[in-house]
Each structure stands twice: as structure tokens, then as C-alpha cells.
Amino acid sequence: MSNEDDPQPPSRNDQVAALRPTYQADLADGLDRFFEPRRETCPWCDSPRLKTRLRTKDLIQHKPGTFVLDRCEDCRHTFQNPRLSPAGLEFYYRDFYDGLGEKQLGNTFAARTKMYEQRAESLLPHSPTPKNWLDVGTGHGHFCESARTVYPDTTFDGLDFTDGAELAEQAGRVERGYRGSFPELAPGLSGHYDVVSMFHYLEHSTEPERELAAAHQAVRPGGHLLIEVPDPDSRYSRLLGRWWLPWLQPQHLHFIPVANLRRRLTDLGFTVVAEQHAEPHDPVDLLAGTWLALDTAAPRDNLPWLPKPPSGLARTGRAAVLIAGIPALLLGTFLDRFVVKRLSHRLRVSNAYRLVARRD
Structure with missing residues (x-):
């Protein structure tokens, strides 16, 4: 039986508000310290023949930054370049597996x-x-x-x-x-x-x-x-x-x-x-891809690495985008589980x- 005097855990908004000053202090000096110098050779085979494969953002937590994946033209190893520094690893992992x-x-x-x-x-x-x-x-x-x-x-x-x-x-x-x-x-x-x-x-x-x-x-x-x-x-x-x-x-x-x-x-x-x-x-590729696109298109949720909480209008707009995307999410789930899954290796999409x- 719970004790009425037991303190209630803080709400998510309270947690975000408590974390915001620390995140804003972390971001005050920019993002350069979160990255090591760019590599000119492949970390797997040391070849200098590198080609950019992808430029993207943090599509999960929506923390600031642009991230580049290069591929070696000789051994085909793909790697983040420039790679996160120890400070960057700490910053971008924080509140993903722990905390929030x-x-x-x-x-x-x-x-x-x-x-x-x-x-x-x-x-x-x-x-x-x-x-x-x-x-x-x-x-x-x-x-x-x-x-x-x-x-x-x-x-x-x-x-x-x-x-x-x-x-x-x-x-x-x-x-x-x-x-x-x-x-x-x-x-x-x-x-x-x-x-x-x-x-x-x-x-x-x-x-x-x-x-x-x-x-x-x-x-x-x-x-x-x-x-x-x-x-x-x-x-x-x-x-x-x-x-x-x-x-x-x-x-x-x-x-x-x-x-x-x-x-x-x-x-x-x-x-x-x-x-x-x-x-x-x-079997989650189409569902996850649809969700990532919707979550990127919709106004952001309340996150401590943003300077302030979203307005009521922004929250309403986000909800509207996500609701409109439900049919696409359901279709992605159906295709992932009942169509692609049994053919994944044959189609080479594993x-x-x-x-x-x-x-x-």
C-alpha cells in the first residue's frame, strides 16, 4: 500500500526544466568540441579513397548537429567522419539510455x-x-x-x-x-x-x-x-x-x-x-522510416537541449501531423511484418x- 506522504516523482516537464540550464551551458560554446578532426584515411584499411555516403541530423533525440558518414572506395567500410569526441559521445548519449x-x-x-x-x-x-x-x-x-x-x-x-x-x-x-x-x-x-x-x-x-x-x-x-x-x-x-x-x-x-x-x-x-x-x-524499416519522417516534419516536443518549451500552437501542430500520419504508419507496419519479412534476404533488404x- 502506498504512503500518501511519499513524494511523487517529478513530471517529465519538470525533469526537462531541471535539465535545460545544463544543456544550454553545454551548447553555449558551439558544437566543435563534440567532434574529433576529420580523418583522411579509412580506419579499417587506411585507404585515402573516401566518398561521402550520407549527411544527416539526429533524427531520434533531435539534438543539434550535422553528422557525416563516409565510405571507403577500396574496402567499402562506412564510418562517421568526423567522429564524435569523448565529450560528444557523452553529450549525445546523455538521456538516451538513461535519464529522460x-x-x-x-x-x-x-x-x-x-x-x-x-x-x-x-x-x-x-x-x-x-x-x-x-x-x-x-x-x-x-x-x-x-x-x-x-x-x-x-x-x-x-x-x-x-x-x-x-x-x-x-x-x-x-x-x-x-x-x-x-x-x-x-x-x-x-x-x-x-x-x-x-x-x-x-x-x-x-x-x-x-x-x-x-x-x-x-x-x-x-x-x-x-x-x-x-x-x-x-x-x-x-x-x-x-x-x-x-x-x-x-x-x-x-x-x-x-x-x-x-x-x-x-x-x-x-x-x-x-x-x-x-x-x-x-522487420521495422518502413514503419521506423515513416515515423522518423513524421517526427522530423512535426514541431518539436519539449526537450531540454532546446532553448525553451514549444508553444501550445506548436504542440497542437505536432499532434495534427502525427495523427495525419497514422495510415502511413499502419501501412508500413503491415508491409514490414507480412510482406517484406519473409522475403528480406531474397530482396537483399535484411x-x-x-x-x-x-x-x-
Whole structure:
């Protein structure tokens, strides 16, 4: 029974108002400090043959800034250029997975039980009874909680550079939650795990090659590494352009073609035993693209990185745009789930790929 004297949590508008002075102070000196110097060579193969693939805005949080993705003309690696600096990473991640965004994102991740179970099941043909498993980029540990139904005798640990790993341990979703950088923590985990998984983690990494080397260190010989990342060769990446959700700027820093990742894993001493495209496809592209376009066209919501709250007229206009877009959202949902999903690999629109690799 609740106590009438218990303080009520602050409303969202109150939270935004409390955060606005800090954000305005952060923005007072401009955005330059949020970016590193522009690269002149590919971070994957060091080729100087770069071509701009996309210019876009922050279409999710609507924080200020323009973000550029370049593609290497030799190895086809796509990367953010200029890349976010440490200050930029802190600024653009803030209130996405935590703070203002924590509840909404937590509910979204918690509702994806079936997808998490399917990810775990992809390892069954190669390792049906792993003793222990480290999920890197675990967030709040929802994957580990779901994967335990597939592997009830496996011990799941989680690692994340946010406090999500610690919260996952407190909630009992992981046995041990490590907070910090995987490459820095890997020496203390050397040869400890039967399985290391990285689901939609490498694209967030500033140096994905160091993360792969850390995985090789943490997986014991004969153990397995599972990787799932956005597929930059998806036809949707071209057809939808800036409205393709997996671009997720400015958070996603690297987009690795599957052939590049296979070669790098082989060089490290892994053998790729499975490659999947249809299975990891998340049927949301048309729905998400429509939502991003509507959300960009509509007047902004109350956000602390804007200098003041929107007027009543602006809020009414936003509601009108979103209501008018409902038929398009419903059509996108129908096409995603009932038309494109079963043909995603044949049409080459799968938005992700998954590799299973065994450490030799």
C-alpha cells in the first residue's frame, strides 16, 4: 500500500526544466568540441579513397548537429567522419539510455523477449551446453534474462560502459555485471568464457578492431563469439536514405561489410561457422522510416537541449501531423511484418547480419 506522504516523482516537464540550464551551458560554446578532426584515411584499411555516403541530423533525440558518414572506395567500410569526441559521445548519449530516455528504452528492450531467444538459439547447433557466457554491450541485461530460458544451466555475465551492467546485476538478470571498457577489462577475463556475444555493439565502438581482439582474449580456445551488426549493404540503406533507422546517427560510428568482418575474424584466429542474414532481420524499416519522417516534419516536443518549451500552437501542430500520419504508419507496419519479412534476404533488404565464430 502506498504512503500518501511519499513524494511523487517529478513530471517529465519538470525533469526537462531541471535539465535545460545544463544543456544550454553545454551548447553555449558551439558544437566543435563534440567532434574529433576529420580523418583522411579509412580506419579499417587506411585507404585515402573516401566518398561521402550520407549527411544527416539526429533524427531520434533531435539534438543539434550535422553528422557525416563516409565510405571507403577500396574496402567499402562506412564510418562517421568526423567522429564524435569523448565529450560528444557523452553529450549525445546523455538521456538516451538513461535519464529522460531510460524508462522508454527499458520498456522497448524488455518487450523483445522473442528476438533475444532467437539470438541465443543461433548458437545451439555449435555449442548446446556452454558453461558461461559474457554479453558485451549488455545494457540492462534483458538479453541474458531471455537467453537463460534457452540455456538454463549457463551462467550469464554482462559488460557495459554505462551503469546498466550494474543495474542488471542488481536486478538478477546477470550473475556479474562489469562496467567499463571491454579492451581494458579483457586481460582480467582471459580465456574465461565459453561464449562472448556482441549484439549491436560493434557499431557503437570507437575502435571495433580492439573490441574483436578483446573478444579473442576473453573466449577460451574452442569457445564461440556471436556478433550481430547492421548490414550496410542492405538495399534499404540506399532506398530509405537518411530515414533508415540503423544509421542511428550520431551513435553508430562504424558499419562493417560482412566480408570485412569475416576476414578480420580469420586473421585473429577465429573460424566463422555460421553467417545469417534473414534470421537477424528486424522487420521495422518502413514503419521506423515513416515515423522518423513524421517526427522530423512535426514541431518539436519539449526537450531540454532546446532553448525553451514549444508553444501550445506548436504542440497542437505536432499532434495534427502525427495523427495525419497514422495510415502511413499502419501501412508500413503491415508491409514490414507480412510482406517484406519473409522475403528480406531474397530482396537483399535484411537490416542486420549475424556471425558465429569459433576460436581456434
